[in-house]
Amino acid sequence: MSMQYQDIITIEPGKRSGKPCIRGMRITVYDVLSYLAAGMTYEELLDDFPYLTKEDILASLSYA
Numbered sequence: 001m002s003m004q005y006q007d008i009i010t011i012e013p014g015k016r017s018g019k020p021c022i023r024g025m026r027i028t029v030y031d032v033l034s035y036l037a038a039g040m041t042y043e044e045l046l047d048d049f050p051y052l053t054k055e056d057i058l059a060s061l062s063y064a
Contacts (some may be wrong), residue, residue, distance in 0.1 A: 008059035021064060022056045032060040 020029040
């Protein structure tokens with residue numbers, strides 16, 4: 001069974017002003033998408049943010 005973005009993306013009113021975040025952490029979908037739009041590769045993103053997974057990135061893209 002494949003994981004859906006709803007299993008990864010969380011929205012909490014008191015965290016990051018209610019913006020969609022990755023697995024309840026403080027990194028937002030917008031942050032991930034901004035880094036990718038700026039030219040970062042998946043590998044660079046995962047190196048800079050070791051707590052992220054490829055599934056987190058894919059969930060952000062699916063959410064968008």
